[in-house]
Amino acid sequence: MSASGRKLEFWYDFASTYSYLSAMRIEALAAAAGVGVAWKPFLLGPIFGAQGWTTSPFNLYPAKGRNMVRDIERLAAERDLGFALPARFPQNSLMAARLALVGGDEGWIAPFTRAVYLAEFARGLDISDRQALAAILQSLHLDSEQIFARIEQADIKERLRRQTAEAQARGIFGAPSFLVGEELFWGDDRLEQALAWAKRG
Amino acid sequence: MSASGRKLEFWYDFASTYSYLSAMRIEALAAAAGVGVAWKPFLLGPIFGAQGWTTSPFNLYPAKGRNMVRDIERLAAERDLGFALPARFPQNSLMAARLALVGGDEGWIAPFTRAVYLAEFARGLDISDRQALAAILQSLHLDSEQIFARIEQADIKERLRRQTAEAQARGIFGAPSFLVGEELFWGDDRLEQALAWAKRG
Numbered sequence: 279m280s281a282s283g284r285k286l287e288f289w290y291d292f293a294s295t296y297s298y299l300s301a302m303r304i305e306a307l308a309a310a311a312g313v314g315v316a317w318k319p320f321l322l323g324p325i326f327g328a329q330g331w332t333t334s335p336f337n338l339y340p341a342k343g344r345n346m347v348r349d350i351e352r353l354a355a356e357r358d359l360g361f362a363l364p365a366r367f368p369q370n371s372l373m374a375a376r377l378a379l380v381g382g383d384e385g386w387i388a389p390f391t392r393a394v395y396l397a398e399f400a401r402g403l404d405i406s407d408r409q410a411l412a413a414i415l416q417s418l419h420l421d422s423e424q425i426f427a428r429i430e431q432a433d434i435k436e437r438l439r440r441q442t443a444e445a446q447a448r449g450i451f452g453a454p455s456f457l458v459g460e461e462l463f464w465g466d467d468r469l470e471q472a473l474a475w476a477k478r479g
Numbered sequence: 480m481s482a483s484g485r486k487l488e489f490w491y492d493f494a495s496t497y498s499y500l501s502a503m504r505i506e507a508l509a510a511a512a513g514v515g516v517a518w519k520p521f522l523l524g525p526i527f528g529a530q531g532w533t534t535s536p537f538n539l540y541p542a543k544g545r546n547m548v549r550d551i552e553r554l555a556a557e558r559d560l561g562f563a564l565p566a567r568f569p570q571n572s573l574m575a576a577r578l579a580l581v582g583g584d585e586g587w588i589a590p591f592t593r594a595v596y597l598a599e600f601a602r603g604l605d606i607s608d609r610q611a612l613a614a615i616l617q618s619l620h621l622d623s624e625q626i627f628a629r630i631e632q633a634d635i636k637e638r639l640r641r642q643t644a645e646a647q648a649r650g651i652f653g654a655p656s657f658l659v660g661e662e663l664f665w666g667d668d669r670l671e672q673a674l675a676w677a678k679r680g
Binding site: 338339342345348349352449451452461462463465467471 | 530540542543545546549550553650651652653663665666668669672
C-alpha cells in the first residue's frame with residue numbers, strides 16, 4: 279500500500295488472457311498514480327461453473343473466442359508483448375494460484391505472477407506442469423522444493439478457496455477485476471479508470 | 480466516406496447500452512481522424528439466439544449485468560451523458576432499426592440514431608413504441624407518416640434481415656462492433672483503436 283493508503287485490489291486468474299495484459303503493466307501504472315496494489319489470485323472455474331459454464335466463454339462462443347485472440351494480438355503488439363494462445367486453453371491454474379499465495383506472504387507474488395503469465399502466453403508453456411513452475415521459482419532464486427511443500431498444506435488450499443469465494447461474494451464474474459473498496463471495475467481496459475478512482479481516494 | 484477512402488463500419492443494435500456510448504461520440508472522433516463512418520444497424524437477437532441465449536447476457540448473468548450498469552454510469556458521467564437503464568431491458572429494437580435503414584437511404588441515420596439512444600437510455604422511453612419513434616422523426620423535421628409507411632414495405636424488412644445475417648457471417652457477436660475491412664473490433668472501448676486502424680489505411 280502507498281503511504282497515502284490509496285489501494286487497488288487486482289483480482290486475476292492465471293488462465294485469463296486479459297489478466298496477463300494487466301499483470302504486465304499494473305505495477306508501473308500504479309506507481310505512477312501513487313496507488314498500492316494488492317495482488318489477489320483466485321479461480322474463475324467455480325464462478326463460471328456457478329453460472330452454468332463448463333469452460334471459458336471464449337471456448338463456448340467461438341466468434342467471441344476468435345475476437346479475443348485477435349484483440350489480444352493487437353494489444354500485445356502495441357505493448358511490445360509476445361502472445362500466443364497455448365495449445366490447451368484455458369489452462370489449469372490451481373497450482374500457480376496456490377504458489378502465488380505463498381508469494382504474497384513472502385514478497386515475491388508480483389514477479390512470480392508476471393513470470394507465470396509470460397511462460398504461459400508468450401512462450402506457450404503448460405502452467406499446470408510442476409516442472410515449468412519450479413523453473414519459474416528457481417529463476418526468481420527461490421527454493422522451489424520448500425515452496426511446493428508449502429502449498430501441500432491445508433491452510434494454503436483453504437485460503438485459495440476462501441479467496442475465490444470472496445471474489446464471487448464481492449460481485450466478481452470475470453478477470454481481471456479491480457476493486458477500490460467495493461467499487462468494481464472489470465477488464466484490462468478499465469485499469470486506468472480504476473487507478474484514477476483509487477487515486478481520487 | 481472521407482476523401483481518402485478511409486472508412487469504418489459502425490455496427491449497432493438499438494437495444495445495446497454500449498452502442499449508445501459509441502453512437503454519441505463516433506462522429507466527432509471519426510471526423511478528427513479523417514475517417515468516414517458507415518452506420519450499420521442490425522439485430523443482436525438472432526445472433527444471441529444462435530448461441531442459445533434467450534435474452535441479453537446482462538440478464539442471464541446478473542453479476543455481469545450489475546457491473547454493466549455501474550460501468551456505463553461511470554463512463555456516462557465522464558462524458559456528460561445521462562444514463563438510466565429502461566424499465567424493460569433489452570428493448571425491442573426492430574422498428575427503430577428498420578427506420579434507421581430508411582435514414583441511411585435519406586441521409587438522417589446519424590442524428591436519428593443518436594436521438595433514439597437518448598430517448599431510450601437518457602430519458603427511459605420505450606423505443607418499441609411507435610409514438611415515441613414518431614416524435615423523434617418529427618423532432619428531426621421528417622415526415623413520420625411517410626417513413627412509417629416505408630418500413631412496412633418488404634424490401635426494408637428484408638434488408639434488415641440481410642444486414643443481420645451479414646453481421647453474423649462477418650464474425651460479429653456483440654455490439655457495438657467496428658469493422659475496418661474484415662478487421663473486427665468489439666466494444667465501445669475499442670473505438671479509438673478501430674479508428675487508428677482505419678486511419679492507417
